[in-house]
Amino acid sequence: MKQTPAAAQSYMEANRLDEVECMIADLPGIARGKAVPATKWERMQKFHLPNSIFFQTITGGWGEAAGDEGFTEPDMVLYPDLSTATAAPWADDGTLQVIHDAFDQKGKPIPYAPRNVLKRVVELYAKEGWTPVVAPEMEFFLVARNVDPAKPIEPMMGRSGRPAAARQAYSMSAVDDYGPVIDDIYEFAEIQGFEIDGITQEGGAGQLEINLRHGDPVKLADEVFFFKRLLREAALKHDCFATFMAKPIEGEPGSAMHVHHSILDSEGDNLFTGPNGGETDAFFQFIGGLQTHLPSVVALMAPYVNSYRRYVRDHAAPINLEWGRDNRTTGLRVPISDPASRRIENRLAGMDCNPYLCIAASLAAGYLGLKQELWADKSYRGDAYDGEPDLPQGLGAALDLFDGNTDMQEVLGPEFTRVYSIVKRAEYEEFLQVISPWEREHLLLNV
Template identity: 85%
Template sequence: MSWSDKIPQAARDYLDANRLDEVECMISDLPGIARGKAVPAAKWEKLTQFHLPESIFFQTLTGGWGEAAGDAGFTEPDMVLKPDYSTTTAAPWAADGTLQVIHDAFDTRGDPIQFSPRNVLKRVVDLYEKEGWTPVVAPEMEFFLVARNTDPTKPIEPMIGRSGRPAAARQAYSMTAVDDYGPVIDDIYEFAEIQGFEIDGITQEGGAGQLEINLNHGDPVELADQVFFFKRLLKEAALKHNCYATFMAKPIENEPGSAMHVHHSILDKDGNNIFTGPQGGETDAFLHFIGGMQEYLPSVIAVMAPYVNSYRRYVKDHAAPINLEWARDNRTTGLRVPLSSPEARRIENRLAGMDCNPYLCIAASLACGYLGMKNQIRPDKRYEGDAYEGDGELPQGLYAALDLFDANTEMHEVLGPDFARVYSIVKRAEYEEFLHVISPWEREHLLLNV
């Protein structure tokens, strides 16, 4: 078969309407940025793989480098990148016919590169499959539409909608607020339809210019691919209308932060939800999954909250959890069991920020539940009331979170020891870069007062 026989129907429909000019061969780095090559269509026809240096995974968000090359030294050997044709989708914002294809990374022996984020998630899914379990996830993506900000020294401000008043959108679940940003949302829907993505819904969140997109539940790798693609889609749709889509965990002072809530359920070999028993009740597996998240989530907060800004989101009474309590239908807890039928029983992890890498976040979240079920960890008593009145249990900054990550070698075995090594080195390098920056707060309060 030719490569065009292996791609999804939506991509074929796009090719029927557009002459293919270019194919973007891409892979996610640790922050979740698309890296790769743009290949002319004529060359793509003959291409079965291409190469990039493995050092793309040692690069910090700012373009610096972590000393993560290992004993061999910084020689920048090539990886072999092979296309996953099932991920092929259009780039509808491009002037000429363009497809995007996600690739998987291998070394020259054919082994998966451990520190490639998509491979990390595949590793965790494989562990589930060896137990006869099929994990199912559903991500929720929160983000802000903000005014163009070309000067980093100036605060970020919400986009001005058709009402002319940015504060008019600070109304959670308001349909009027969604309409205020209608032209951007129209393009989001159009791009998603062309790319073959199904949006479960778009709602206005609590912040000015803050929206949430829900995706239908499904395979973890496929859903992570969609979030990876969606981040680019949303940025392109916003730029068409002279604004930015930002996935910072806390872009604007005194506004809520943006999360990527992840819903989890597990199916057995017969397709039954193992969180639900024969009579519709909650099972030991359900409780052990929650227990695992309570036990192991602190050690992967550095993955779900990967930047110094991420920890500004964990603010009491500000629409983000501050602890690991669990409850039914309670949005103040870190772990929530939504209202559902017994067949759809699921557990929502509300800790991750939208600034996370979706592959790594979903992998880490599933890893916590996996260890909970394997080790049969019982959860704490279900929380009653407002969990903001409880004690904070989350690390208070990236450095503390990285210390917890480094200490949990059991988690490293699930995610991959080489990934854990590289991730810690790169994130600590980013933190060192941050320490070189003097903030406006320091200049305002320390310059003349100390």
């Protein structure tokens, strides 16, 4: 118990521990695992799950990704990371959640487990004497309950009863409109030991943003993974849904997961800032790596067909990889900061991404920029929506770029990239079998 965080210990002191949820994130970022009685968990040092959880599509179908050994579903060995233990404060009985790491039966990390992918990239930085630091921003919608897939998604009605009242970006009244849900978000986060840097109203009806404090990439990815569940549970308490779809509502802006990056050297100083406070070669090389390599990992940051509906000109999401200082129209933004806090914001990822894979991909692109000494284009001045789009226009095109970047495959892991591509292509083929309302409306009698 002493190996668990202080917040988990406080929760266990105040609640009789009844159950422990042993979990791991699959490729979409869904929590998979087992719930076990606390008395059994106290005696457990590991548990097992079949490796096939990583071959499953978002619909419950399967990609043929098992490899030469065939689809035999061998067990993985999962070991708890007790530093991740946190309460499930919405549960009726005392419940802890614990993230596990996946290994094969010979003790080697499972290469396509998302948390292992991120750890692999962080270790590459460590070998250079660098410590990456990230800060994610989470955008999401609170929407009315929707149990009919044929029905359009609608914003949750707040206390005012007017959706337009919740479309005022940065409005405090709009935040107050969803006060009871937000109160539970704060309460759950406090019990779980998560530090929220702020909650703001975004530009969409019922769209909110939560910023997290900067820190270790694996720890922050864990928090986003936990936060998605926290937000869903808080919303359900108030008869609404929290959705992380990249573009859930027609005519409204999409939801992003912007990621801020900086790197500390072996002395703990910002690698992007020189002795006199200026921007270093590493700063421009990191941006150069993002500009060069991010197109090939858009398939990780925009992992679904819906994700590409977010990349719309003049609609609060980037259409290219220009970079600029304090410019929210560019895909890569350098926020206002003092020299010690200099950082680079990647605005590409949608909130529908797996946080482990998104952060791994973004750090991998920056890492390649540093190692290959790539150089950033000239900073963009003005409205970057006036520039040409240079992002893939759909999941199929994104996967083609993903398959073609061998440098990125080596950083993320060849076995991971093989499995991911197979599973996502299987998922894309599933989508292509569905006939949309648009097709029925405009093609049925007109073609």
